[in-house]
Amino acid sequence: MGSQKFLACFFLHFFLLLLVFRLSVGQGLRIGFYSTTCPNAEAIVKKSIDQVMAVAPSLAGPLLRMHFHDCFIRVNNLPHLVCGSGNVLGCDGSILLNSSTHQAEKDAIPNLSLRGYGTIDRVKSALEKECPGIVSCADVLAIVARDVVVATKGPYYEVETGRRDGRVSNLADANNLLPPFANITTLKLGFQARGLSVKDLVVLSGGHTIGTSHCSSFSNRLYDFSGKGETDTDPTLDPNYIIRLKTRCRSLSDTTTLVEMDPGSFKTFDTSYYALLPKRRGLFQSDAALLDDSETRAYVHEATTDGSSFFKDFGVSMVNMGRIGALTSSQGEIRRVCYNVNY
Ligand code: HEM
Known part of the structure; x- marks a missing residue:
């Protein structure tokens, strides 16, 4: 690559990265995003989670972990910065997608021990009944994570919402999750x-x-x-x-x-x-x-x-974690069901 082309490429990526950063850090995410479009959204999630916790309290851990695993996938690293193909992926509900033509994040080894997908489906159906096509699966994960923390006597905190759902889920992206033997x-660095x-x-x-x-x-x-x-x-x-x-x-x-x-x-x-x-x-x-x-x-x-x-x-x-790589405004989509992209 000639030095001029390299520089042009570098600055283009630097600019794009700044853009992604602006989009992902709070831009478009806010507390009460659904206050006019689906005012009961958080109450609906809480009601479903309270029902689940009453019969299956051991799902609290897996449901908190699921939001973390959704957010902590592919990241930009140095080779990607210099004209690579990678970009930041994060809290976009891609952990929930089933494998179709290829293996999805769900199938990656660190995710084989995740549980609670049925609970997310249940919450999403309750939301779709009241406000079809409004609340993203990525936001469901973030709100559910907060509600299980509260259900186990942890702190209540306001969750930023307004994430949109990604349409891509690749097994390889989940291999960036930090391993339990990490020093x-x-x-x-992670x-x-x-x-x-x-x-x-x-x-x-x-x-x-x-x-x-x-x-x-x-x-x-x-x-x-x-x-x-x-x-x-x-x-x-x-x-x-x-x-x-x-x-x-x-x-x-x-x-x-x-x-x-x-x-x-x-x-x-x-x-x-x-x-x-x-x-x-x-x-x-x-x-x-x-x-x-x-x-x-x-x-x-x-x-x-x-x-x-x-x-x-x-x-x-x-x-802070919930902001990683969040899709907002016209990016991505609002899935009708959390396990499949819209057709
Ligand atoms: C810092 C790096 C982290 C590493 C290396 C790590 C690793 C792990 C591993 C290996 C497990 C056990 C999986 C199994 O064998 O079933 C686990 C469980 C868990 N992790 Fe982490 N984790 C990290 C950060 C986090 C974060 C940031 C959260 C959420 C805020 C989280 C929440 C949980 C929860 C709640 C469980 C229990 C899941 C269950 O009950 O099934 N972890 N983690």
Whole structure:
């Protein structure tokens, strides 16, 4: 590529990136987006979620995680900036699309443990009955995430709405999700690449105060951690906790057993996740890694003190996360059903 062409290409992409950034950061997203077009939208979502939580409270964790997995897919990286084909994808409801001609995000390994798609369909049908074609599936995910936090005794926060639904869902884009063995550098870069701060990282990790995990997400810490054999465990994990976890996860190949992520209060959204971390009882390496950076470590300690700002911070960081790659105005569409694009 000649240097003039390269420069033209670079500036074009820089301009486009600024545009995408403007569109995605709050532009078009606002609190009460449906106040005239579907004034009961949030009440309808809440009613459906309250009904679901009354009979299936264990769906709170997966439904919170689903919004995170919708938002945290493909990001621009350096090669994309220099005339690549990539762009920012994010909270556009693409996690909900079924595979048709090709495999969708849903089929990617990190998403195989997601549950609650039926709940989203139920919420969407209730909305379609009252306001057909108005409320996007991407917004349903964001509102549902807030409502399950509230249902588990966590904070209420205002959700920005006005997202539109994407028409694309590719398995490969979900491989950008952060893995449970990520170290602090990978975690910080992953959040930074999506316009989120180190504070957002430590605050949103607090989502692990509710829900369960499959043994396979952390059993490398219990067995053969560094390739030295069966009894080789992760030295950053409390040995007593290891003993307890091993009674639940019987081998490295256990892919079915579920373990509470925040033992003792995994059904309640509270600060106990942060109390476990300094005791070396964070379940994932990515949880333990929050002790490896001065800013995240300071927050972990602060989060359990009287007057902790965690509840307020969580709402702020969820709003920040909900802005990643959001489609607004005339982009995308409002799907009629969440699992298929409109025809
Ligand atoms: C910081 C990087 C993160 C990593 C590496 C990570 C990783 C994971 C993994 C591996 C699981 C267990 C999946 C399974 O085996 O079933 C999980 C569960 C969960 N995650 Fe995260 N997560 C991260 C951030 C977040 C964020 C930002 C949220 C939401 C704000 C979140 C909410 C949850 C919830 C609620 C569960 C429990 C799901 C259930 O009950 O089925 N996570 N996470």
